[in-house]
Every structure is written in C-alpha cells, then in structure tokens.
Amino acid sequence: MLRGLFSNRRGFMRSALAVPGIGLSAQTATAQRKRRAASRDVLAELGVRPFLNAAGTYTRLTASQMSRSVLDAMQVAATQYVDLNELHEKAGDQIAELLDCDAALVTAGCASALTLGTAACVAGSSEDGIRRLPDTTGMKNEVVLQKSHRNAYDHAVRNCGVRLVEVDSARDLAAAINERTAMLFFLNHAEHDGAIGHEEFVRIGKQHGVPTLNDVAADIPPADNLFRFTKMGYDLVAFSGGKGLRGPQSAGLLIGRRDLIEAARLNNSPNSDSVGRTNKVNKEEVVGMLVALEEFLERDHDEVWKKWEQSCARIARNVANLPGVSTEMFTPEIANAVPHLRIRWDYSAAQLTPEQAAEELRQGEPAIEVRPRSSEGLEIAVWMLGSSSTTTVPLTGRVQRTRHFIPVICG
Ligand SMILES: *Cc1c(COP(=O)(O)O)cnc(C)c1O
Secondary structure, X not given: OHHHHHHHHHHHHHHHHHXXXXXXXXXXXXXXXXXXXXXXXXXXXXXXXOEEEEOOOOHHHOOOOOOXXXXXXXXXXXXXXXXXXXXXXXXXXXXXXXXXXXXXXXEOHHHHHHHHHXXXXXXXXXXXXXXXXXXXXXXXXXXXXXXXXXXHHHHHHHOOOOXXXXXXXXXXXXXXXXXXXXXXXXXXXXXXXXXXXXXXXXHHHHHHOOOEEEEOOOOOOOXXXXXXXXXXOOOEEEEEOOXXXXXXXXXXXXXXXXXXXXXXHHXXXXXXXXXXXXXXXXXXXHHHHHHHHHHHHHOOHHHHHHHHHHHHHHHHHHHHOOOOOEEEEEOOOXXXXXXXEEEEOOHHHHXXXXXXXXXXXXXXXXXXXXXXXXXXXXXXXXXXXXXXXXXXXXXXXXXXXXXXXXXXXXX
16 A cells, blocks of 8 residues: 555656646656757747847837846746735835835836826825716816927826816916916926926925926936936936836836835835736846846946047048048937937939938848938937947948948848
C-alpha cells in the first residue's frame, strides 16, 4: 500500500504539473522557452512597418522609447503580484520626494491625470460623489479657463461632467468664479496666448479658494518644469510620462496637494465604480514611470542637449551642398523644447513641397517620419532618433531623382 503510493508519487507529480493552474508540463515549458528565445518580432509578423522617429514625441507615432533599465524594472515587476493600492501609494510617496512636492500619483498618461485631477476637485473623496461622476448633480461642476487655453485634451476634463467656462481677462476670471466653480484650468504651452500669466492665475485661484491645475504634458524638458509649477502654487500639475520623460507611453503623473492627490487616487482604477476605472495603470507602468523619472533626474541635461545639437549639425552638413538648400536650428519655446533642424529649399524650382518631401521620406527605406505639419520647411527632431533601436542607420543627405531633388535623409 505505502509502496504503491510512493511508486505512484512521480506519476502523480507529473500529472499535477500538467493540470493548468497547478503547473506546466515539461513540454509546454520547453516550447515556451524556445519561443521566448526566438524573441518574436510581432510588428514584423503583422507587417507593421517601423520608422525612424525624426518627428518627436507624438502619441500617434508611439512617442518615445523606454531605456533598457526601465524595461528591465518593468519585466521584474511583471513576474510578481502585489497590492496595487499599496504600490500606488508607495511609488507616489517616492515620486513626491523626488519632485519635492506634497504628493504624486502615476496616471494613465497626462490625459488621465487631467480627468483624475478634475474628479478630485469635483467629487473629492466623497464616496457618493465618486460613484456618481460624470453626473455632477449637487457638486461643484464648473471649470474656468482662458478661451485660448481650450484644446483637444480638455475632453479629459469634460469627462467628469463639468461645464467649461471661458474667460479672456483676469477680471473676467475673478468674476466667473462662483459657488459652482470646482477648478481653474491652465494649459501650460498656451501661456503666451492668453492675457493671464501663471502667477496671476495662481493668485486668483488662491484668493477665491479654488484649486488650480496646470497641464504641462509635453513641456519637459526643461527638467525644471517638473518642480516649477508646484513651487509657484499650482494645486495640481499634470505631465505625460511617455514623452520627454521616456517612461511608459501609457503613463503620466499628477502631482500636487496631498488631499487632492488622495482624492484623485480614490477616483481612479482599481476602484471599480469610479470615473478613472477606464484609465487602468498596472504595476509595470507604475514601476516604469518611477525608474524613468529617476533616470531623467539623474541625466546630465547639458550633455544631452549638446548631443542633440551635434545631431542637428550633422544632418545640416549632410544636406549643405545640395543646390538651393538652407538649414537652421530652432528650439520651440514651449513643448518639444529641444533642438530641431529646419531644412528649406526652392520648392517651386524643385517641384517639391515640404509635405511631399515628408511623404517621400515616409515611403522610403528605412521609413522616416518628420515633424508633422511643418509647411515652413522640413522639420527634423533628433531627440527621439537617439533612443531608437533602429537608428544604427547613419543619417546622410543625398540628392536623388532625375527631375528634381529630394532631400532624402537616410543612409
Ligand atoms: C500629449 C498631451 C496630453 C495627453 O498626454 P498623454 O500622456 O498622451 O495622455 C495632454 N495635454 C497636452 C497639452 C498634450 O500635449
């Protein structure tokens, strides 16, 4: 009897391992290992053509790439189970310390940070309010902003069921604030498009006891923008994690006042009955965001800047002796505020517009995406070329085509 049991133990273990959920059969494990070793290129399998990113951090173009160490940290996290709320709180505390602010939350991109920041100002930590959004009955449900700060991403604010109230001047802003005002919204890159600047905006918010939120999504670098606006007195500041910070593309940061960040967390996934439940952030993104932020803060930004300028200069040299071609380096003042190169030529003589040249580059081999909507010339962003694994292709200028030239920037 005993003997029988013992002799059957091996067989029992084997069949237990073969039962899904209990273990893996040796065969499946080997097959899995082989598949992993083969390191599948699913994009190639699907026939999705990759390109060199000379455009910048555009979401539609998958924006930025994470560093090896960020990916490694995410992979380690992916093999473990944790309590997601605990992770959110501890990572948030760490990020708040790094950014020298009260509190922080990793969100599903900056758009989600805008929704959660608004939800925090509208429903706060009220269980009933959190459940009810986007129905704002009985809650403060107006968000005031300058007309020139309206933009596509304010949909993320409107997701909370609020009404946007547009104003032009500081006087209008103060007059628009009433007992229904939940929040004042500022679009950082529109700073020079409206009459009210940061300081005045924040002051008016404080005077009336209404929280202010600044959308700084794509405006890193400069690195100082990570600190500047909470120091200035904004109650909430929102950033994209997957643009200049090179964290996970589906991550972002909401930082600021502790009570509001805590309310944002309550309005967020994993709480099922919340407006933020559609904005899920799992452990990999939380960990990846934290590590990417650490790396960003440790980076020698002057050194990186010099490299970007050198890349621009190299491309400029490559196209310098093409007939009629001129180049200039430029840095957008806010958003994507990094060195770019603009290439111009005699469009009519060449019978080639910048848009047509951009299309030629898109169709070329390797495919190259340049900055969208650059009718003033062909605009090249170099900062996302460096982090691309496909950029072993050297960038050189070439004149091609029989009838007219095309500044083809590839190797
Ligand atoms: C990109 C962007 C967002 C959205 O950021 P995600 O991280 O992609 O969610 C919001 N606001 C502005 C101004 C942006 O440029």
